[in-house]
Amino acid sequence: AYRIPRDIAEPGHLELDLVHHSGPVTEGEYVYTLQLIDVASGWGARRAILGRSYIVVADALAHLFAQLPFPVRELHPDNGSEFLNAHLLAFLEREFAATHCSCSCVAPRRWWGSSARRWGPTVGIALDIAFEFEHGAAIRLARALEPFDMMWLETETFDPQTLRVICDSTTTPIWHGESLFGVQGYRPYLELRAQDVVMPDLAWNGTTMGRKIADFAHDYDVLDAPHNCHSPLTMLIPAQLCATIPNFKILELDVDDAPWRDDLLTHPFKVVDGQLEVPDRPGLGSDPIEAELLKHAAPHRLPRRALR
Numbered sequence: 001a002y003r004i005p006r007d008i009a010e011p012g013h014l015e016l017d018l019v020h021h022s023g024p025v026t027e028g029e030y031v032y033t034l035q036l037i038d039v040a041s042g043w044g045a046r047r048a049i050l051g052r053s054y055i056v057v058a059d060a061l062a063h064l065f066a067q068l069p070f071p072v073r074e075l076h077p078d079n080g081s082e083f084l085n086a087h088l089l090a091f092l093e094r095e096f097a098a099t100h101c102s103c104s105c106v107a108p109r110r111w112w113g114s115s116a117r118r119w120g121p122t123v124g125i126a127l128d129i130a131f132e133f134e135h136g137a138a139i140r141l142a143r144a145l146e147p148f149d150m151m152w153l154e155t156e157t158f159d160p161q162t163l164r165v166i167c168d169s170t171t172t173p174i175w176h177g178e179s180l181f182g183v184q185g186y187r188p189y190l191e192l193r194a195q196d197v198v199m200p201d202l203a204w205n206g207t208t209m210g211r212k213i214a215d216f217a218h219d220y221d222v223l224d225a226p227h228n229c230h231s232p233l234t235m236l237i238p239a240q241l242c243a244t245i246p247n248f249k250i251l252e253l254d255v256d257d258a259p260w261r262d263d264l265l266t267h268p269f270k271v272v273d274g275q276l277e278v279p280d281r282p283g284l285g286s287d288p289i290e291a292e293l294l295k296h297a298a299p300h301r302l303p304r305r306a307l308r
Helices: 054-067 086-095 109-119 135-144 160-168 182-191 202-219 232-242 290-295
Strands: 013-020 031-038 044-050 074-077 126-130 152-155 174-176 270-272 275-277
Touching: 031 054, 044 054, 054 086, 135 152, 135 160, 160 174, 160 182, 182 202, 202 232
Parallel strands: 013 074, 126 152, 152 174
Antiparallel strands: 013 031, 031 044, 270 275
């Protein structure tokens, strides 16, 4: 899937996302945060919206575009239907003709088939649709992907019964759980056998709770594959955990990272032939270098003393 290059130097290439503020229930209308992040500068702009109709999304984008100190050259949304619809695309073409809209859309079935043939049986294909598909659409997608022997389809929902229905409807492996917290968050899903693999995020669950979640999943014969997309330091946190649990499946790694990633740690992590080398040094095996972190912080997030 396409992403804006992490080392792009020109401002104006923005990633667009919608953050849900629904709590544990996603039914009905509720407040979202629509956020823009400029890849080159780290500049961020956000606006609260009620619902996610074309009207409120278009109004929020027009408001945010006017606040930016540079022209919007590229807009890269996620795969949500609030962004990928004819009305919004027509609005962008009409009002912001100079803005190119790119996306990492779900590819057509023929793409999956050709990719599977090209890469061969040793490369697993995985797809993350997060909260963007309601359960009916998720079922149709999972069934459509069955001929391609997917490594997994990752889908998120706060309703365990819904996930159980999706899982029972397809032979495509269903992975889930990056938005859950604590053993109690995972309990209803595991008791219902509602997923094939759990994906806890240790950035907010932490190492100790991550171990408890892994052990709890193991009691139900469910594998553990930690979600990991935050930073090189949070790469090392789940790595240490994964080396100790009996139900470890695989660890996520964002290979399309900033070119200065390895400068941030005293001992950068190493991946050799697809295998992460777990460091044997004390603690996590490395420490962040604060001076390097400050070099790459977004200007509006720097402490006052660093701006002087």
